[in-house]
Amino acid sequence: MSHHPPNPPVIHSFASSEVLMSSLASFVVKAQKEAIDKKGRFTIALSGGSLPKQLSGLIGNHAVKWDMWQVFYADERVVPLDHPDSNHNLCTAELFSKVPIPTANIRTIDPNLLSDLEELSDAYEQELIREFAQKDAARFPVFDLILLGVGPDGHTASLFPGHELLAEEDRWVAYIEDSPKPPPKRITLTYPVINHASRVVFVAVGEGKAEILSEVLDSPEKGLPASRVKPVHPGQLFWFVDEKAAAKLRVPSQDFKL
Numbered sequence: 001m002s003h004h005p006p007n008p009p010v011i012h013s014f015a016s017s018e019v020l021m022s023s024l025a026s027f028v029v030k031a032q033k034e035a036i037d038k039k040g041r042f043t044i045a046l047s048g049g050s051l052p053k054q055l056s057g058l059i060g061n062h063a064v065k066w067d068m069w070q071v072f073y074a075d076e077r078v079v080p081l082d083h084p085d086s087n088h089n090l091c092t093a094e095l096f097s098k099v100p101i102p103t104a105n106i107r108t109i110d111p112n113l114l115s116d117l118e119e120l121s122d123a124y125e126q127e128l129i130r131e132f133a134q135k136d137a138a139r140f141p142v143f144d145l146i147l148l149g150v151g152p153d154g155h156t157a158s159l160f161p162g163h164e165l166l167a168e169e170d171r172w173v174a175y176i177e178d179s180p181k182p183p184p185k186r187i188t189l190t191y192p193v194i195n196h197a198s199r200v201v202f203v204a205v206g207e208g209k210a211e212i213l214s215e216v217l218d219s220p221e222k223g224l225p226a227s228r229v230k231p232v233h234p235g236q237l238f239w240f241v242d243e244k245a246a247a248k249l250r251v252p253s254q255d256f257k258l
């Protein structure tokens with residue numbers, strides 16, 4: 001266990017979502033290179049919502065070693081994989097259908113277990129254990145990169161304000177049957193997993209995010225779900241936001257340099 005306090009978040013604000021997208025792609029490629037140089041694979045967790053669109057800077061990028069990626073979902077809606085509400089379906093439409101990633105490297109929920117949430121989330125946890133536990137022998141998986149979004153209520157992944165899952169300390173993957181945002185049934189990575197990642201990046205674009213960004217970053221003491229993302233040392237939290245989303249922020253942002 002680390003004795004250092006978590007590093008403060010690094011906030012990068014970009015003039016437009018286009019600049020953000022290309023900087024985010026460079027950031028992901030750098031994280032990928034460091035991970036592959038160190039251990040020959042790159043583990044990443046993706047979110048749904050507005051995030052997948054912001055990854056388009058990776059399409060056609062020859063520095064991306066797709067065959068070395070192991071992709072998980074930070075959260076997933078419990079619906080068939082080709083359902084319009086599925087995060088996997090969205091990531092496929094926005095990214096995976098446009099790049100040469102082997103299908104086996106995308107770790108989806110098991111579509112045969114949709115009727116039993118407990119079995120489904122246990123099976124996804126086993127999927128994580130297969131990837132991380134034997135190779136890294138750690139109490140919690142250490143993702144090279146987790147990409148998150150933030151909803152207007154401050155939720156992230158499928159961790160919602162006031163929900164009992166915010167207190168989960170042991171499980172790697174948990175389920176929720178009463179999501180306030182449809183669809184109600186979801187699974188999610190828990191804080192112990194999110195907060196053990198090497199890097200966590202929130203991506204927020206557009207004026208619709210301005211209010212909640214200020215709440216999450218300027219008033220972390222409110223304890224909104226997104227404010228509880230504090231990777232343990234030496235993990236680092238980043239925010240990639242555009243100027244519209246950053247319009248109400250009081251905390252300073254930093255120039256983006258690789």
Ligand SMILES: O=C1O[C@H](COP(=O)(O)O)[C@@H](O)[C@H](O)[C@H]1O
Nearest residue numbers: 047048049050051149150151157
């Ligand atoms: O329901 C969800 O919402 C969050 C935030 O979505 P956004 O559209 O406001 O960016 C998303 O990160 C998560 O994956 C998704 O399941």
